[in-house]
Amino acid sequence: MIVTPSWQQPSHPDLIQVISSPDKFGNFALSLVSLPAGAFFARIDKYHFVNDRSYATVEASQGRHLELDSDLLYVNHSCDPALEFDVTRMEVRVSHHRRLNKGDELTFFYPSTELHMAQPFDCHCRASECKGRIAGAAQMEPSHLDEYWLNQHVQEQLARKNYANDVIVATER
Template sequence: MSPLKPSWKQPSHPEIQQVIASNADDFTTKSLSKVSLPPFALFAKLEFPPCEVADEATYATVQMDKDKHLTLNSDLLYINHSCEPSLHFDMRNMKIVAGPKGLRPGDELTFFYPSTEWSMAQPFDCFCGTPTCKKRITGAKDMPSHLLEGLWLNDHIHQLLEEQALLRDTQQHSASLSESAGHGLLRRGITSRELSGEMSGDTVAEA
């Protein structure tokens, strides 16, 4: 898929964001902070317009609910992924906030894609270079739980993870019951009492 050509006037957020396009023909565009913010302070609001609800998930959308996706239609699109992000996309409150370390001018603007995305439209290998890099980013659905521990995730991702865990537990329980039932049938033979007719009711009293 070719890079998305912006349909919006650029720059869209010149006061807070500097977009750097390393190569117009690939996906190496990134953006840097132009502001200093304390942890979890507001960086930008996600407003309609320019945002629009998307018909389907693409590499250029952000998941905003369990089954809804958002087209940003702004330079906020150029906020890349990192396993140790500088920003959080808070989709319940429709805003972007600084991460736990805050922001300084010159910091690269990044967020953790599985914090919003259940299943990535285009999974990719991560080269963020952070100590906690997850290596392969496919969305929260396919990530082992230990890779998501301690990370900020949106409400809809927490809900989908809980539903996934419940479904897995139900399937495992059903499989365990089936296995136990199968083993029980294999182990159970005809008892001596049944052979003698005491349990089957076929004992005939003599006249």
């Protein structure tokens, strides 16, 4: 399904090449640069807030979702992500665990921003550590999340959830 973007493309002509596909959810982005692990990639500066989460939104904080108005929208999910979306600092960085090379597909780990997904899906990233079903951080095993950088709001919500679970377990004893 080809959707006409509301912004002028390319939005990041020195960083991102968008590859269009006639397949539903088939568009993706490639890197036009090589950068070391942890390096700054781009600012998240073109967006608008929306009331409800959707497959195209990024959770910015509990109950706040934004739609990207740039080619960053085409950064898809992977269980071996190339990038990290930091919605506290409103920036995108190269993943802390690997280098980004020119031509790499631009991906990030969706549960790093999403506690619950609007549209859970079966991941087909083919990464050796693929987690399978992606439904948001709240639905994942904590040991699986330990491998990833997570946004502050996701960490805080998971901590509250775990605290509530500990209280329930303690009161059941």
